[in-house]
Amino acid sequence: MTRKFQNFIDGKWCDAVSGKTFENRNPARWEEVVGTFPKSGAEEVNRAVRAARAAFEKWRLVPAPRRGDIMRRVGDLMVARKEELARQMTREMGKVLAETRGDVQEGIDTAFYAATEGRRLFGHTVPSELANKFNMAMRVPIGVAGIVTPWNFPMAIPTWKIFPALLSGNTVVFKPASDTPATATSLVEILLEAGVPEGVVNLVHGGGGEVGMAIVGHPDVDCVSFTGSTMVGKKISEVASATLKRVSLELGGKNAQFVMDDANLDLALDGVIWGAFGTTGQRCTATSRLILHEKIHDRFLSMLVDRANALRLGDGLEQGVDVGPCVNKGQQETVQSYVEIGLKEGAKLVAGGSIPDGKAFAGGWFYLPTVFAEVQPNHRIAQEEIFGPVLSVIRVRSLEEGIAVMNNTVYGLSSSVYTNDVNAAFTAIRDIKAGITYINAPTIGAEAHLPFGGVKQTGNGHREGGWTVYDFFTEWKTVYVDFSGGLQRAQIDNYEN
Ligand code: NAP
Ligand code: MG
Numbered sequence: 001m002t003r004k005f006q007n008f009i010d011g012k013w014c015d016a017v018s019g020k021t022f023e024n025r026n027p028a029r030w031e032e033v034v035g036t037f038p039k040s041g042a043e044e045v046n047r048a049v050r051a052a053r054a055a056f057e058k059w060r061l062v063p064a065p066r067r068g069d070i071m072r073r074v075g076d077l078m079v080a081r082k083e084e085l086a087r088q089m090t091r092e093m094g095k096v097l098a099e100t101r102g103d104v105q106e107g108i109d110t111a112f113y114a115a116t117e118g119r120r121l122f123g124h125t126v127p128s129e130l131a132n133k134f135n136m137a138m139r140v141p142i143g144v145a146g147i148v149t150p151w152n153f154p155m156a157i158p159t160w161k162i163f164p165a166l167l168s169g170n171t172v173v174f175k176p177a178s179d180t181p182a183t184a185t186s187l188v189e190i191l192l193e194a195g196v197p198e199g200v201v202n203l204v205h206g207g208g209g210e211v212g213m214a215i216v217g218h219p220d221v222d223c224v225s226f227t228g229s230t231m232v233g234k235k236i237s238e239v240a241s242a243t244l245k246r247v248s249l250e251l252g253g254k255n256a257q258f259v260m261d262d263a264n265l266d267l268a269l270d271g272v273i274w275g276a277f278g279t280t281g282q283r284c285t286a287t288s289r290l291i292l293h294e295k296i297h298d299r300f301l302s303m304l305v306d307r308a309n310a311l312r313l314g315d316g317l318e319q320g321v322d323v324g325p326c327v328n329k330g331q332q333e334t335v336q337s338y339v340e341i342g343l344k345e346g347a348k349l350v351a352g353g354s355i356p357d358g359k360a361f362a363g364g365w366f367y368l369p370t371v372f373a374e375v376q377p378n379h380r381i382a383q384e385e386i387f388g389p390v391l392s393v394i395r396v397r398s399l400e401e402g403i404a405v406m407n408n409t410v411y412g413l414s415s416s417v418y419t420n421d422v423n424a425a426f427t428a429i430r431d432i433k434a435g436i437t438y439i440n441a442p443t444i445g446a447e448a449h450l451p452f453g454g455v456k457q458t459g460n461g462h463r464e465g466g467w468t469v470y471d472f473f474t475e476w477k478t479v480y481v482d483f484s485g486g487l488q489r490a491q492i493d494n495y496e497n
Pocket of ligand 1: 149152153176177178179211227228229233235253284385413458
């Protein structure tokens with residue numbers, strides 16, 4: 001029987017007010033329904049925000065180390081349920097089991113980091129310019145946090161946002177992607193089991209245009225943390241500006257791996273296969289451009305084509321499968337349309353380029369790992385985010401040209417350079433315009449305790465991860481305590497003229 005999932009609002013599991021539902025299916029076996037979910041809208045969001053607002057007044061007063069204790073229990077529960085969560089996630093969005101296990105692990109790492117942050121949340125004490133006066137700046141929570149997340153990291157990305165939001169003393173209204181609502185439900189169940197009180201976390205399922213927009217536009221939501229496409233990010237930024245709320249946007253990428261002529265080519269090959277085709281290319285940090293120094297271009301390209309053709313496609317729950325399906329039919333169609341665009345632009349298709357034949361693939365949204373050679377830096381397939389298993393290979397003559405090509409997009413999330421020349425590596429680190437640069441490692445592989453985010457149209461300047469995400473989820477309060485017993489005027493009484 002198909003499981004019927006619900007919203008979680010004000011401490012209660014409930015259906016949409018309209019009674020309407022939507023289905024979520026397995027992208028590797030489309031006939032398989034994962035569950036039905038409430039198709040909610042503004043009314044459910046209003047109730048959730050009201051509950052979160054009321055709960056905030058108690059939650060903000062819980063000592064941060066105690067909120068941290070809850071986060072530690074969250075991490076323990078995720079460890080205990082890791083395999084089950086990973087299987088649910090693969091079934092829901094298709095990436096292979098090794099990767100969904102990694103996705104859960106990132107949530108575990110984020111929980112344990114949050115647990116310890118409960119005993120830090122450091123502020124500053126600062127000397128005063130006046131005698132007998134004490135100055136400090138401390139972090140305080142913001143209020144109600146709206147959380148809107150994509151489907152490609154269904155556990156990790158919600159945890160990156162929700163755990164620091166809660167640890168900082170905020171309450172949460174969470175709208176997960178419509179392609180991964182079951183994983184989101186498991187996460188909320190874990191938070192409740194760990195002891196998060198009623199009203200502090202609210203889960204509202206439904207479409208982005210309805211539930212997402214209602215959260216973003218709500219005057220009583222104090223901040224919004226969003227990860228998704230640049231197009232939706234821009235819309236969110238516009239709508240949120242009407243109430244001047246704080247918004248964190250983590251958006252698209254067009255990440256490149258650059259292989260210099262002195263690089264270890266076997267290592268670079270492992271890197272690009274993992275970077276380009278892991279998660280079926282559906283990562284914000286996926287390698288979608290490969291920049292090759294002309295001296296190694298032909299040799300590396302033929303190594304790459306052999307490896308891409310040998311990748312095994314299939315249901316991510318099966319052993320030995322390297323690459324799962326696209327998340328849905330729309331995504332598969334987008335990939336196909338970009339392959340046609342690449343061919344029209346004159347790029348040379350050297351691997352993949354079609355939906356795989358055969359009965360094994362007929363029930364899902366599979367697409368062959370695809371490589372285009374002879375791509376020019378301004379081709380659309382070198383400029384636009386495809387979000388699928390398509391790699392565009394560009395030939396360059398020097399380090400400088402490679403870095404210029406790398407920087408020639410509107411995005412700036414992740415980047416990678418393979419070289420054994422320390423001077424080249426440090427020049428690249430200095431000159432690449434991106435939030436993340438890897439040396440001798442692929443464009444994917446962020447660790448939860450370091451800042452994560454990008455420059456240019458990848459975002460709006462905030463960072464998730466590590467200590468930096470706590471800057472987003474807290475406000476600074478500056479406190480002056482004068483114990484002189486008299487009126488002391490700053491800038492005036494401490495100078496004679
Ligand atoms: P998306 O279409 O932008 O959706 C992301 C989330 O926003 C979903 O929950 C979606 O709801 C919701 N949404 C859609 N329209 C909305 C609206 N008008 N107002 C408010 N919310 C709305 O992105 P996606 O296709 O799920 O994910 C792929 C994109 O995410 C790629 O561009 C990728 O680069 C980016 N991404 C970035 C990062 C990063 O950290 N930089 C990480 C992962 C992914 P529905 O699901 O109901 O439509
Ligand atoms: Mg699905």
